[in-house]
Amino acid sequence: MTQVGESASIQPPLKPAASEARRQIEENRALPDEPLASRSTSPASDAKSHLNAKVNAAALGDVSQALEVPLDLKSKIAAIAPAEWPKSEKDLLSKLTALLALTEHPRLNEEEFELLRDAFDQISTMAGRSANLITGAQTGYWEVEIPNLSFLKKRQTEGHPPIIKDSMLEKITDLAENLRTKLHIAGGESYGEVKGTSPREKIQQRPTRSPSFEIHDLVETLRHLKKSSPTFSQDYKALLDELWNHYQAGHKSTVKTSIALLDLDELMKQSILHKDIKILCLYGFEEPDKKASLINYCITEKPVSDLQALLEAGLKPQVNQRDEEKILPLEKAIMEGKLTHAELLLQSGADPKLFNREEKARVLEKIELLLQAPSLEAHQKLFLQHLQAAT
């Protein structure tokens, strides 16, 4: 065998080799365009080969299991898009990495591209919320909303560092930035800093974007509007109408998640004036007790015309529904001494027989008191007597 250094002197002077040949030799990149004919190998003879065979069989089992999951792109995107908030920064990181990998798919079509954008938007919104909640938990502010509160509290009492580590946050931000570029999504703009142009105009000036980004814009505008104008106005209504259109168009989860980020409670109550029940549904007031809460709010704070509008807008079925504090609207109206409200509720189907023993006692006592009032008009007295009999 020739040793290094031996044959240097016997080599003839070399002329430079063709660069292509040199490149082929120096770079480990040459692969046949088509695979060659497969060769058969001899049967395993030693223990190591038997082990290899077993490991191969196990790997086949693993692949077989993995193949049970759908492999088409839409299913993959759906699998990544979260049904709940990312549980940890690792979970978030893996979701973003998986999305990034899908953007490289060689046969990504328009529809799938849009789905990817939606999924990314949904993940970032949820991640943002998670991050807020996790940070909020450390100040004990978000207690009610955190799903895994006990875990966070345990961490807090044990003096653990913040859940999202800086290094992880950096990775997450990088990944998100990369995805934004790949999916052609513009970075977030601070609407508060836009001078001379209203946020609405600013949005309208932008080129057409994906629905998810539109939703994001609308919510950002709402956030800005809420800061500058705390009372409900037509502007709110227009924005919420647009959000409702997106909601109807099938982007339900994105709309609901985005809008849940805004604390619009007070605003929603004010929106009763606009008789717009769809806005309430948008905000998540789909549960009967929440709707009943709105009726009760209206009884306390609003004139009877507003209550009528609210009931006509679609809340009639909730007149016999207890609110989040387990109070029936009719009891609320009587206890507040709002007799016209109570009358309207009875006309709308409120049932006085639904009071339990304690409620009944309270209501009857209140009716007695009201009947003794000197300013009571004749028809009101009649109504109270009728109510007394019915209760």
Added chain:
Amino acid sequence: MSDQEDLNKAIEVSVGKVSLAVAKETHHPQDRLSSPELRAKQIEQELRLQIKDFRKKCVEGMHCCSQALEQDAIQDLKQAFHQVKDLLQLSESLAKGARCCELLGIKESTMHSLYHAAKALFDQKRHEEAEAAFTFLILLDHGQYAYWLGLGHARAQTKQFVLAIEAYRRAQELEPTLCWPPIFIANCLIERNDFVGAFNELEEAIKLYREDKNRDRDMELALVERLTFIKNRGTL
């Protein structure tokens, strides 16, 4: 899957046996600081990690390849893997030298599509994914020169030179008349500063190339030039 559990247990037993055998084989009687049993424990641990990594890469590779597959190829793959039931019996067939793609009845066109998907990953410089893809391909057919070569390339690009050399050696076993595996092994050895080894490999490559009827003058010249380069580096 109870079958999978049985197989995992069988693997555990085999890992123990193989580790002890290797430890005994490689133990020097003069080595008093270590015993074959202790060494066997270390080998056992390494083997377990390798097996875990291999199994993970096979699944990853399947996912990487399937991204570029047409629907009919995916269906074929799914149908083939749907037959994977008795893993212990499958391992026995594999030990007799059978190839998975034949056992499962995967179509040749699907295998071609898988290869092209893996090659595309490598060409796009997505080397880690390409490594997983070629690992999966090798699981399906270990008798294919191009798959081992691809695995070697992907590993070399991710600086896993020892593993790359292992892959190239398997490619060389399958196509002993081709000069490319020793050339690529030499490249890996250069990276590991093993110039003597690299020189020998390249000499072997030149010998094989000169036996090739379709040899090209430029290529031969480039090989000799490379040999001189290694020789000069080795004498430094």
